[in-house]
Amino acid sequence: MSRFFSEKYGSLVPYTPGEQPKDQKYVKLNTNESPFPPSLKARRLAKAEADKLKLYSDPECRDLTAAAAEYLGIPKDRIIFNNGSDETLNFAFMAFCDKDHPAVFPDITYGFYPVFAELNGVPYETVPLREDFTVNVDDFLNVGKTVLLANPNAPTGIALPLSEIERIVASNPDNVVVIDEAYVDFGGESAIPLTEKYDNLLVIQTFSKSRSLAGARLGFGVGCPALIRDLNTVRYSTNPYNVNRMTMAAGVGALADQEYFEKNCKTVMKTRAWTVNELKKLGFTVLDSCANFIFTSDPDYPGAELYRDLKENGILVRHFTAPRLDPYNRITIGSRDEMKILIDTIKKLKEERK
Ligand code: PMP
Numbered sequence: 001m002s003r004f005f006s007e008k009y010g011s012l013v014p015y016t017p018g019e020q021p022k023d024q025k026y027v028k029l030n031t032n033e034s035p036f037p038p039s040l041k042a043r044r045l046a047k048a049e050a051d052k053l054k055l056y057s058d059p060e061c062r063d064l065t066a067a068a069a070e071y072l073g074i075p076k077d078r079i080i081f082n083n084g085s086d087e088t089l090n091f092a093f094m095a096f097c098d099k100d101h102p103a104v105f106p107d108i109t110y111g112f113y114p115v116f117a118e119l120n121g122v123p124y125e126t127v128p129l130r131e132d133f134t135v136n137v138d139d140f141l142n143v144g145k146t147v148l149l150a151n152p153n154a155p156t157g158i159a160l161p162l163s164e165i166e167r168i169v170a171s172n173p174d175n176v177v178v179i180d181e182a183y184v185d186f187g188g189e190s191a192i193p194l195t196e197k198y199d200n201l202l203v204i205q206t207f208s209k210s211r212s213l214a215g216a217r218l219g220f221g222v223g224c225p226a227l228i229r230d231l232n233t234v235r236y237s238t239n240p241y242n243v244n245r246m247t248m249a250a251g252v253g254a255l256a257d258q259e260y261f262e263k264n265c266k267t268v269m270k271t272r273a274w275t276v277n278e279l280k281k282l283g284f285t286v287l288d289s290c291a292n293f294i295f296t297s298d299p300d301y302p303g304a305e306l307y308r309d310l311k312e313n314g315i316l317v318r319h320f321t322a323p324r325l326d327p328y329n330r331i332t333i334g335s336r337d338e339m340k341i342l343i344d345t346i347k348k349l350k351e352e353r354k
Contacts, residue, residue: 008121015115018318027338030316032183032293034212035268035335039260042213042253049249057248059240064248067255068220072192077225080232081251083242085182085206085219088231089148090116091238092202092221095230096176097122097146104145106135108324110154110180129156133287133295137164141171150180152188155320155330157289162189169194169201176227178202183291185210185265186272192222199224202231209292210265211254216247268292272333278343282350297327301350313345 001010018031037043061081069076082088093116097103105113107126117124127139133156140147147168152159169177169191179191181203191203202223208214221231235242243251254261272294276286279296286296297303303326307319310329318330333339 009119012118013115015112019316021316024314026311026314026316027334027341028316029332029334029338029342030318030330031214032209032291032332033214034209034264034292035333035338036212036264038212038216038250039254039257041257042211042250045249045253046216046246049245052245055245057241057243057245059236061243061248064243064251064255067252071255071258072222074192074196074222075225078195078222078228080221080228080235081243081248082219082221082235083239083247084208084217085180085204086112087217087242088204088219088221089113089178089180090119091231091234092146092148092176092178092204093117093120093122094234096178096202096227097124099123101175102145103148104140104143105148106153108133108153108156108322109148110150110182111320113148129153134158135160137167140168143172144175146175147172147177148180149178150182151191152183152186152290154183154291155293155318155325155328156287156295157183157291157293158287159184159188159290162191162194165191166194169198173198173200176200176202178204181205182209183293185261186268186292187290195222195224199226202227207251207254210268211261212264213247213250213254216250218243218247218251267336268333271336271339274336275331275333275339275343278339279346282343282346293330293332295328295330297329301353303327303329306346306349309349310342310345313349315342315345 064081065076065079068079103117103122103124107128130136165179177200181190184190195201195203202221204221207218279286284296284298286294303319307317307329310317
């Protein structure tokens with residue numbers, strides 16, 4: 001820390017992103033990226049936009065917002081685009097949390113929530129997940145705080161049904177409920193339709209996973225027009241050109257290629273079912289995942305050791321050291337070939353440990 005660093009950030013512990021190593025080529029199953037390239041339409045439109053990079057991007061994101069409104073069947077003033085859903089989340093903390101509206105979220109969830117809370121000086125409370133890693137919905141009823149829930153949750157992959165999300169939203173009419181649907185396209189139920197009924201619901205989605213655009217950084221929020229206006233107040237006070245031209249064009253292309261999107265989501269779900277089955281045959285416990293990753297442990301193979309051994313064998317997965325998470329690894333669903341390499345490697349490693 002320099003002697004100039006503001007005291008208000010003195011104790012800030014930044015989010016730790018998954019490794020992006022350059023030392024060798026890994027089978028990379030650690031950051032929930034898509035195994036498929038972006039759609040051809042997305043790539044073509046993004047490339048064409050490169051010629052116009054001397055000009056600022058459209059701060060109103062008009063083309064992309066119109067395409068999304070049509071795709072989702074909702075009015076344009078209910079949508080805001082941002083530089084990844086991380087930015088939408090940060091803007092939500094800035095806009096809807098303060099000392100009178102502290103944040104509440106599960107103790108096991110996306111690791112960025114406490115970081116955004118700290119960054120913005122927002123008091124927060126965490127609620128323990130049940131022993132089986134499910135959310136106890138009753139813990140989030142009438143809480144009088146800004147609620148943040150990832151649905152499906154991370155790193156568990158477990159999803160709550162829409163009816164349970166609605167109970168939480170309905171019981172907290174005077175607080176914003178943020179539902180982070182980064183992984184919803186892999187088997188979850190989106191709460192976007194509920195945003196027409198509840199003015200306190202903000203749903204956040206991303207193009208990073210199901211639309212193969214993690215490197216483009218594109219996320220969006222859906223809510224009632226007043227919530228979206230508040231987020232825009234924060235956005236225009238931070239960085240109105242937060243979505244760059246090439247990303248905006250890629251987003252339009254991705255939305256125009258619905259068939260490709262659906263095919264890829266189906267393939268990931270099929271590969272997930274295959275991988276879960278293979279891991280179970282090998283004695284692993286696998287939580288019920290509605291995401292493009294699984295959370296898995298083996299009573300005979302400590303999580304940190306499996307992580308290390310897989311890395312030595314050229315496979316990267318994500319290991320978290322928090323006490324309840326330590327036995328587990330979070331493994332992204334890659335291509336069928338990548339998952340075959342994973343399973344064959346685990347078989348070999350387990351054989352060697354005998
Ligand atoms: N929410 C959750 C639950 C996530 O796991 C991630 C991915 N790390 C994000 C949001 C952020 O995604 P994006 O790439 O859109 O910023």
